[in-house]
Amino acid sequence: MNNLSHLLHFVDRWSSLTVLVMGDVMLDAYLSGDANRLCQEAPVPVVAIDQRQDFPGGAANVAANVTALGAHPVLLSVIGQDTEGDRLLQSLQQRSVAANHLIVSPDRSTLAKQRIVAQDQLLLRFDQGSTGAISAELETVLIDRLTQLFPQVGAVIVSDYGYGILTPRLIETIASLQSQHDRVLVVDSKQLVRYQSVRPTAVKPNYGETIRLLELPAQKSDRMTQILPYGDRLLELTGAKIVAVTLDSEGAIFFQPSYPPIEIPAQPVSANQTSGAGDTFITALALSLATEASISTAAQLARATTQIVTQQTGTSVCTANQLRQQFQPPSIASGKRILDRSQIAQCLATRRTAGQRIVFTNGCFDLLHSGHVTYLQQAKAFGDVLIVGVNSDESVRQLKGMGRPVNSLDDRLTVLAALESVNYVIPFSELTPHHLIEIIRPDVFVKGGDYTRETLPEASLVEQLGGVVHILPFVENRSTTRTIEQIRSVSSASPPQLYC
Numbered sequence: 001m002n003n004l005s006h007l008l009h010f011v012d013r014w015s016s017l018t019v020l021v022m023g024d025v026m027l028d029a030y031l032s033g034d035a036n037r038l039c040q041e042a043p044v045p046v047v048a049i050d051q052r053q054d055f056p057g058g059a060a061n062v063a064a065n066v067t068a069l070g071a072h073p074v075l076l077s078v079i080g081q082d083t084e085g086d087r088l089l090q091s092l093q094q095r096s097v098a099a100n101h102l103i104v105s106p107d108r109s110t111l112a113k114q115r116i117v118a119q120d121q122l123l124l125r126f127d128q129g130s131t132g133a134i135s136a137e138l139e140t141v142l143i144d145r146l147t148q149l150f151p152q153v154g155a156v157i158v159s160d161y162g163y164g165i166l167t168p169r170l171i172e173t174i175a176s177l178q179s180q181h182d183r184v185l186v187v188d189s190k191q192l193v194r195y196q197s198v199r200p201t202a203v204k205p206n207y208g209e210t211i212r213l214l215e216l217p218a219q220k221s222d223r224m225t226q227i228l229p230y231g232d233r234l235l236e237l238t239g240a241k242i243v244a245v246t247l248d249s250e251g252a253i254f255f256q257p258s259y260p261p262i263e264i265p266a267q268p269v270s271a272n273q274t275s276g277a278g279d280t281f282i283t284a285l286a287l288s289l290a291t292e293a294s295i296s297t298a299a300q301l302a303r304a305t306t307q308i309v310t311q312q313t314g315t316s317v318c319t320a321n322q323l324r325q326q327f328q329p330p331s332i333a334s335g336k337r338i339l340d341r342s343q344i345a346q347c348l349a350t351r352r353t354a355g356q357r358i359v360f361t362n363g364c365f366d367l368l369h370s371g372h373v374t375y376l377q378q379a380k381a382f383g384d385v386l387i388v389g390v391n392s393d394e395s396v397r398q399l400k401g402m403g404r405p406v407n408s409l410d411d412r413l414t415v416l417a418a419l420e421s422v423n424y425v426i427p428f429s430e431l432t433p434h435h436l437i438e439i440i441r442p443d444v445f446v447k448g449g450d451y452t453r454e455t456l457p458e459a460s461l462v463e464q465l466g467g468v469v470h471i472l473p474f475v476e477n478r479s480t481t482r483t484i485e486q487i488r489s490v491s492s493a494s495p496p497q498l499y500c
Contacts, residue, residue: 023059023159026111035118155290160189175466196239231255357383360442
């Protein structure tokens with residue numbers, strides 16, 4: 001078995017796992033708009049908000065990653081009886097994460113981190129919600145649930161942001177249950193010394209948490225060199241069998257007793273693209289260890305998932321299919337392929353060197369119909385290479401409402417990639433493809449006739465980058481929404497049929 005087959009073997013095994021995720025859940029919200037003027041009261045930008053995206057955050061994002069990577073999460077935490085809690089529950093439901101062990105308390109306010117974004121630049125984050133310790137009554141309820149659930153799962157992830165859910169009694173309970181049942185138990189906490197008695201399988205301090213543990217000064221560079229001598233000390237302080245120190249753009253170091261450290265380099269990304277990357281890392285690490293992967297293999301899988309999620313914006317997740325595609329990179333000379341952002345630049349450089357003209361279009365493409373096929377054939381005629389950007393499931397929900405998409409992102413990508421007119425498909429999680437356009441720099445940007453040049457938000461960016469915009473004629477009587485309505489109408493009107 002070669003290395004890629006070896007890695008894929010573990011990814012395939014994740015679907016058999018049930019994982020208990022416990023800790024601080026929160027709502028991550030992104031409010032986006034244009035900032036074209038300054039406020040009269042103070043020299044600050046005025047942002048005209050025109051879209052909002054809600055994501056599960058904290059332990060809730062870990063649970064969402066567990067689902068996306070193919071396993072089955074059991075999420076245990078507390079939220080408030082408020083609007084933010086309702087939004088969090090809705091975002092979990094949209095990602096197929098069950099919330100039946102998410103306790104709603106009128107005495108707590110749901111944690112929410114809301115970000116203001118203009119022209120893809122993060123301007124401000126404001127936080128709200130309860131950060132004090134939970135009440136004794138809630139603590140007892142959580143302990144009872146934890147005692148019931150712990151023996152039933154194959155792995156446990158603790159996501160402790162220090163916002164009051166993981167009390168000393170709960171940590172003592174985790175330590176007691178771990179000593180009885182010995183599960184793969186991975187801890188991500190700002191205060192790892194609290195978990196020393198738990199004897200976790202693995203812990204994941206980031207750089208800031210690590211230097212606080214070791215009482216070292218902060219460095220802007222050469223962080224790996226700084227931390228490398230302290231593996232034994234970190235293992236002692238945390239009581240863990242494995243310490244995985246994440247070092248932002250420098251990657252990560254894995255320490256374990258009696259073995260040399262494993263250094264994992266990383267691909268640098270801009271700071272506004274890393275929200276939730278640690279949640280993805282710890283999820284892949286826990287799933288890998290729970291399926292008996294070696295530490296080296298677990299490190300490779302954790303690194304690969306993190307690289308994928310940092311190519312996306314917002315608080316994102318990595319899917320099992322994205323990971324499989326990462327281990328099966330496209331041939332530059334090949335035809336239709338599903339790409340991610342780290343692959344597209346290399347593919348296009350080769351195409352441009354050959355003098356080929358790049359065409360880009362985007363959409364949801366939920367139920368592919370003849371109108372879509374005609375539209376894509378016409379788009380391809382403007383150049384040599386057609387790249388299709390495809391909205392993620394979450395962004396389709398934001399654009400089209402609950403109940404959409406009918407087909408998952410993986411299914412939509414696969415169907416589009418099979419079309420003769422399409423060379424590459426690439427998913428994106430934003431409501432508009434501005435980031436993709438900046439990466440692709442298309443010679444031609446094509447949209448359907450339900451747009452005009454004036455109502456197309458991407459048009460000015462395309463032209464600034466040297467491209468041209470073409471609006472194709474609208475294909476009459478072809479609509480995904482209409483097709484879905486017709487199917488639902490027929491379904492509700494038709495009596496059940498019995499077949500012998």
